[in-house]
Amino acid sequence: AQTVTQSQPEMSVQEAETVTLSCTYDTSESDYYLFWYKQPPSRQMILVIRQEAYKQQNATENRFSVNFQKAAKSFSLKISDSQLGDAAMYFCAYRSAFPPRGDMRFGAGTRLTVKP
Amino acid sequence: DAGITQSPRYKITETGRQVTLMCHQTWSHSYMFWYRQDLGHGLRLIYYSAAADITDKGEVPDGYVVSRSKTENFPLTLESATRSQTSVYFCASSGTEGNEKLFFGSGTQLSVL
DSSP states (O other): OOEEEOOOSEEEEETTSOEEEOOEEEOSOSSEEEEEEEEOTTOOOEEEEEEETTOOSOOEETTEEEEEETTTTEEEEEEOSOOGGGOEEEEEEEEESSTTOOOEEEOOOEEEEEEO | OOSEEEEOSEEEEOTTOOEEEEEEESSOOSEEEEEEEETTTEEEEEEEEEETTEEEEOSOOTTEEEOOSSTTBOOEEESSOOGGGOEEEEEEEEOSSTTOOOEEOOOEEEEEO
């Protein structure tokens, strides 16, 4: 079964600085999708960014970008110009590309604190 | 309103009681999921369903039962609640493509006393 590991339970960053959250995963599949979700105190789950495994180019969404290393099975999230509103739990997730599998597995999460 | 809704929002029950958490989505999404969220464990998949009448176990299915007789509904039942099932439960849905994000409900906070 696929597993997702986030080795940093907590991280903190100064406002306007850059922070990188780590994620590794284990799979025997060649095609899959990776996601980062943000969960603020409201408990709402918000998609931050997604990456297709067959694409070598790293995904970017405004201040958020990923470093996808397929051979190393690593998928880190970089947040540039951190803002107070970025403070939240961040979850890395893996989803198989092969129906009817389709289930999404999450890591344990990283709690990000942003210091003013 | 369109979306995915869970009920109840909060639930307190006693050990040994049967509890059913409801989940309803209006998008006609094929996939539906149940997760539990516990500190230090993130979101763990309990059960998921690829279509009506098709369900499959996730990482932590023991003590839970699901059904999906209609595409839009995916109830989760705790047959005999235990204290270890105290958690926040999230329902989610998505379309059939693997790159599609999951849409999450607001969660049900369940306490088993």
